[in-house]
Every structure is written in C-alpha cells, then in structure tokens.
Amino acid sequence: MVKAVFFDFWGTLVENGTRSPMKQSWQILRTGLPFSPFVQRFEEAVMTKQFPDQAAAFTEACNEFDIAPKPFIIEKLIGVWNKNKLLAKTYDETEVTLRELKQKGLKLVLVSNTLQDNVSPVLEKFGLLELFDHVFLSDEQGVLKTTGLFEKALKEAKLKAKDVISVGDSIETDIKGAEAAGIKSYLIDRRNTREFESKIVSLDELTDIVEE
Numbered sequence: 001m002v003k004a005v006f007f008d009f010w011g012t013l014v015e016n017g018t019r020s021p022m023k024q025s026w027q028i029l030r031t032g033l034p035f036s037p038f039v040q041r042f043e044e045a046v047m048t049k050q051f052p053d054q055a056a057a058f059t060e061a062c063n064e065f066d067i068a069p070k071p072f073i074i075e076k077l078i079g080v081w082n083k084n085k086l087l088a089k090t091y092d093e094t095e096v097t098l099r100e101l102k103q104k105g106l107k108l109v110l111v112s113n114t115l116q117d118n119v120s121p122v123l124e125k126f127g128l129l130e131l132f133d134h135v136f137l138s139d140e141q142g143v144l145k146t147t148g149l150f151e152k153a154l155k156e157a158k159l160k161a162k163d164v165i166s167v168g169d170s171i172e173t174d175i176k177g178a179e180a181a182g183i184k185s186y187l188i189d190r191r192n193t194r195e196f197e198s199k200i201v202s203l204d205e206l207t208d209i210v211e212e
Contacts, residue, residue, distance in 0.1 A: 017087025
C-alpha cells in the first residue's frame with residue numbers, strides 16, 4: 001500500500017519560466033563536455049552547498065570547469081536562473097492533485113536538486129509549501145538525488161521504500177535516483193514522446209495509481 005509520494009519539482013510540479021536553464025548554462029559556459037556529464041558536474045558544484053549569493057555559486061561553477069569567472073558570464077547565468085524562477089508557473093493539475101492525494105491521507109514529500117533559493121520562493125508564491133509534509137533540497141542536504149538524497153529523505157521522513165512511489169521528469173536524475181533507493185518510480189512525460197514502462201502524462205493519474 002502506498003503511504004507517501006515523492007515529487008520532483010521543476011518539470012514535474014512547476015514549469016520552467018525559461019527554456020531549460022541547465023541547457024542554457026551549458027551553452028554559456030562552453031565547456032566542451034557533452035550535456036550529461038556537464039549536468040553531473042554542474043549540479044555537484046553548485047547544488048550541494050549554500051553560497052553567500054548567486055555570483056559566488058556561479059563562480060564556483062566556472063572554477064569547476066576551469067573557466068575564468070568573467071563578470072559577463074556570471075551575469076548571464078544569474079539572468080537565466082532568475083528568469084526561470086520569476087516566470088515559473090504550476091501545471092494546471094498540480095495543486096488539485098496534491099490536495100486530492102493529501103485528502104487520501106498520503107504523505108507528500110518534495111525531493112529536488114536545486115540551486116540555493118530557487119525552489120522555496122516558488123513553493124511559497126503558489127501556496128504549495130503547506131501541502132508538503134517534508135521538503136528535501138539538495139543545497140540544504142548537501143547531496144544530490146543520484147548520490148543519496150532519496151535515501152536521506154526516506155530516513156528522515158521515517159518511510160520505507162516499499163511504501164513510497166516517486167514521480168519525476170528526468171530518467172537520469174529522478175528515475176534512476178529513486179530506483180537506486182528501492183523506490184518505485186514513475187516518469188511524467190506530458191508530451192508523451194518517451195518510451196518508459198511506468199509512465200504518466202499528467203499528475204492526476206496518480207490518484208488512481210495510489211489506490212491500485
């Protein structure tokens with residue numbers, strides 16, 4: 001029996017306010033790396049710790065890739081991530097689904113890789129924070145989804161993996177991270193363009209899944 005649902009944030013509950021800020025960061029930094037290994041190193045550098053400000057975070061990103069942290073690069077990165085946060089919006093079914101699951105007595109847990117101060121303000125803006133029993137953010141916990149954030153969430157929320165399902169839009173991060181922790185995971189693919197066995201195209205499908 002499902003007792004809790006773990007949710008990813010960006011691309012799952014909330015739509016990015018700009019075209020993939022991660023891909024834009026990759027293009028701005030021009031590291032020469034393929035996108036996937038770039039993401040791993042970028043997230044490890046800036047999403048597992050807290051910084052005095054965004055400039056310090058993106059300076060750390062530049063250092064990670066041996067790139068001179070020139071002011072115009074830092075400003076571009078700050079602009080991309082701020083625009084993403086400021087123009088973000090919830091998907092149509094997000095709040096309704098969360099409230100329905102809550103009414104069914106399920107624990108709702110947010111598990112997200114994130115830059116400092118990029119998720120909490122959006123949660124508060126749309127009144128979603130009150131719907132979650134627990135929030136685990138990588139910058140606060142010091143670990144990413146693929147390196148132990150799911151396990152940490154299970155332990156601190158006092159849940160067993162067999163009693164939890166997880167939902168996210170990234171196979172590499174959300175699905176593999178959850179499954180490594182023994183959690184049944186569902187890919188949300190709103191465009192219905194990817195092949196994956198356990199897939200949903202809208203969050204409202206979860207209300208039936210948790211009753212199966």
